[in-house]
Amino acid sequence: MSQENGYVKGLFSGLLVGGLIVSIVTLLSAPKSGKELRKDIKNKTDECFDETEKFIADAKVKAKDLMNDGKKRSGQLVANAKSKSEELLKNAERIFTEAKNKTESIVSIGKEVVGGESAKLKTAFKAGVNAYNETKNQNNEKDPSASL
Numbered sequence: 126m127s128q129e130n131g132y133v134k135g136l137f138s139g140l141l142v143g144g145l146i147v148s149i150v151t152l153l154s155a156p157k158s159g160k161e162l163r164k165d166i167k168n169k170t171d172e173c174f175d176e177t178e179k180f181i182a183d184a185k186v187k188a189k190d191l192m193n194d195g196k197k198r199s200g201q202l203v204a205n206a207k208s209k210s211e212e213l214l215k216n217a218e219r220i221f222t223e224a225k226n227k228t229e230s231i232v233s234i235g236k237e238v239v240g241g242e243s244a245k246l247k248t249a250f251k252a253g254v255n256a257y258n259e260t261k262n263q264n265n266e267k268d269p270s271a272s273l
Contacts, residue, residue, distance in 0.1 A: 137180065145173060 148169040153162070 139175060141173065
């Protein structure tokens with residue numbers, strides 16, 4: 126925006142100086158008396174100052190309008206960003222809660238499955254130990270010297 130201001134100032138200065146130079150050259154080249162020429166120069170100078178004041182007043186109004194528009198837009202952007210961030214936060218909390226519930230459910234099912242399989246394994250192990258002990262006892266009854 127500072128480049129734009131510099132451009133506008135430069136353009137305005139160039140137009141003002143160029144207008145003055147053209148006005149002076151025109152007045153000096155016109156066949157008039159000194160008194161009339163001075164009066165014309167004064168009138169042209171007054172016109173240039175009036176136009177300059179008008180241009181500056183218009184520029185101030187436009188600058189104020191632009192600043193107000195900028196404030197409104199920035200306020201809207203902040204409000205939109207806040208709304209979006211709140212929405213994203215709510216979605217993240219919902220997703221986290223869903224993931225937590227699913228994880229708890231899966232862990233619970235896993236514990237049940239592991240508990241059931243563990244019970245089966247214990248039963249199978251006990252059955253194997255019992256079968257081994259029975260076989261050993263049967264062999265000892267048939268051949269008492271085998272236990273020595």
